[in-house]
Each structure stands twice: as C-alpha cells, then as structure tokens.
Amino acid sequence: MTKVINKSKVAAALIGMFAIAGSASAAAQDLSTLQNEEAKTHTADKRSQQKIDSLFEQSQELLYEYRAVVDEYENLKVYNDHVQRLVDDQNASLASLQRQIDGIEATKQGVVPLMYKMIDALEQFVELDLPIHKERRMARVERLREIMGASNVTTSEQFRQITEAYQAEMDYGAGLIAYEGKLQFEGEEISVDFFHLGRAALMAQSLDLKNGWIYNKEAGAWEALDDAYLGSLTKAIRMARKQTAPDLIKLPIYAAERAE
Structure with a gap:
C-alpha cells in the first residue's frame, strides 16, 4: 500500500514537473513573441521616425522655397511698380510732346503766311531802296522763295534764313x-x-x-x-x-x- 502511494506521488510529481515545464515553455514562447513584437514595434517606430524626419526635411525645403518665392515676388512687385512709374512718366512725356507738336502745327499755320509776307516786303524794300548790291539782294530774295517750296527745309530753317536776310539789309544801312x-x-x-x-x-x-x-x-x-x-x-x-x-x-x- 505504501508502495502504491509513493508511485502515485512520483507520478504526480512528474505531472507537476511536466506542467511546470510546459508553463515555462509557454512563458518562454510568450516572451519571445513579446520580444518579436517589441522589435517590430521599434522597427516600425524607427521607420515612422524616419518618415517624420523626411517629411520634416521636405517641409523645411518647401518652406525655404516658399520664402524664396515670396522674396522674389516682393522684388518683382517693387521692380514692376518702378517700371510702371517709368511707363507712366514716359506716357506723360509723350502726351506733352504730342501737345507741343499739335501746338507747333498750329503755329506753322500762322508763321508760314507771315514768312511769305516778309519775303514780299523784303523784295519791295530792295526795289525801292538805293541800288546797293541790288543784284545780290534780289538773288537772296529769290533763294528765299525757293526754300519756301523745298520740302527738305524745315519751317524753322526757312524762318532763320529770312531773318538773316533782314539782318543783312540792316547792315547795308550802317557805316x-x-x-x-x-x-x-x-x-x-x-x-x-x-x-x-x-x-x-x-x-x-x-x-x-x-x-x-x-x-x-x-x-x-x-x-x-x-x-x-x-x-x-x-x-x-x-x-x-x-x-x-x-x-x-x-x-x-x-x-x-x-x-x-
């Protein structure tokens, strides 16, 4: 009877040992699984951090590019404003020149008839004056009539030559x-x-x-x-x-x- 009990104890002990061994093995397997999961988590965290770092670097680069674009825009805006002021000033100058040209044309309409009258008066004066260099003076009057019909002679040049002719006539009366x-x-x-x-x-x-x-x-x-x-x-x-x-x-x- 005692032997039977001992055998039962031995069997129970063996069963307990197997149970403990099984529990230890299961615990070891759980620990390994946890370690693998933790390693995977660390790997995933590392990858996530790398992605975060990469995204941060990209965002920084985009920020720098944005700032560069903003600076370039501001510079271009200042330059465009400057150019616009120049264009406005040039347009104002052109408008002023056009008004002056229009005024010149209006002045010509009054000056040209006056020049013809001056030439006629000069010719009459030479005819009635003492015959001092008369041929030369009449030739000068004829040249004045010719330049009045010359398209390549400006109105200002025509007027200048007429006034020079009058000055020459004045010189004949001195000394x-x-x-x-x-x-x-x-x-x-x-x-x-x-x-x-x-x-x-x-x-x-x-x-x-x-x-x-x-x-x-x-x-x-x-x-x-x-x-x-x-x-x-x-x-x-x-x-x-x-x-x-x-x-x-x-x-x-x-x-x-x-x-x-």
Whole structure:
C-alpha cells in the first residue's frame, strides 16, 4: 500500500514537473513573441521616425522655397511698380510732346503766311531802296522763295534764313562801305568803285578817279557828280577801305522827302 502511494506521488510529481515545464515553455514562447513584437514595434517606430524626419526635411525645403518665392515676388512687385512709374512718366512725356507738336502745327499755320509776307516786303524794300548790291539782294530774295517750296527745309530753317536776310539789309544801312562793280550810265558799262554812306547816299567813281556819279533816288537814275567832289569821294572810298584815317569830308546828299 505504501508502495502504491509513493508511485502515485512520483507520478504526480512528474505531472507537476511536466506542467511546470510546459508553463515555462509557454512563458518562454510568450516572451519571445513579446520580444518579436517589441522589435517590430521599434522597427516600425524607427521607420515612422524616419518618415517624420523626411517629411520634416521636405517641409523645411518647401518652406525655404516658399520664402524664396515670396522674396522674389516682393522684388518683382517693387521692380514692376518702378517700371510702371517709368511707363507712366514716359506716357506723360509723350502726351506733352504730342501737345507741343499739335501746338507747333498750329503755329506753322500762322508763321508760314507771315514768312511769305516778309519775303514780299523784303523784295519791295530792295526795289525801292538805293541800288546797293541790288543784284545780290534780289538773288537772296529769290533763294528765299525757293526754300519756301523745298520740302527738305524745315519751317524753322526757312524762318532763320529770312531773318538773316533782314539782318543783312540792316547792315547795308550802317557805316562807310566801298566795293568794286559795274555802272550802267548812258548805255555804257563802266568799272567803278561804289561808295555808300549807310543809306544816305550812293556814289560811284571811275577807277581812273576822273569821273564820279551819284544816285538820285527820287529820279531812280544815276547823275554825273560835280568835279569839286571827286577828291572827297576818293578820300571817302579810302576811308571805307581803311586805307586812310577817318576825317571830315564834304559830299552831296539828297535831302530826304518829307512825308505828307
């Protein structure tokens, strides 16, 4: 009986040992499973962190790009505003120039008829004046009429030449002037020295100093000069050419007509 009980105890012990061994084995398997799961979790966490880090780096790069785009936009906006101001200023300048051009055209409409009148008046003046360089002066009037019909000559240049012609006419009326030329008298052409004292008197003397003439503006013709004035006329011509010192001389001058 005692042997039977001992065998039962041994069997129970063996069963308990097997149970404990089974429990230990199961526990070992659970621990391994937990460790594997933890390793997987760590791996997953690591991958997640890597993704997070990658996404963060991408977000940082996008942020930098965004800031660069914003800076470029601001710079472009400033530049575009600057260009717009330049364009506005240029448009204003163009508008001002157009107004000036329109004004010039309107001015031309008044200036051109005036220039024709000035040329007509100049021609009439030369015809009525003493015949001082008359051919040269009439040729100048003709040139003025030609340039008025020239399309390649600007209105300003036309006006400038007309005013220069008027200035030249004014110069004829100042000082003592002598020049050599040809005198038509009684059907004969004579080489003479012309002399004029402004527009007060116009005279001529033959190159041999033996004859002299004076222009009668009222009659519109040359008349023989009294021999008594030949010496004074010779001296006056030399004074005009600065060949002798200025001095008092006596010459005939036709009195100016009194306007009625």
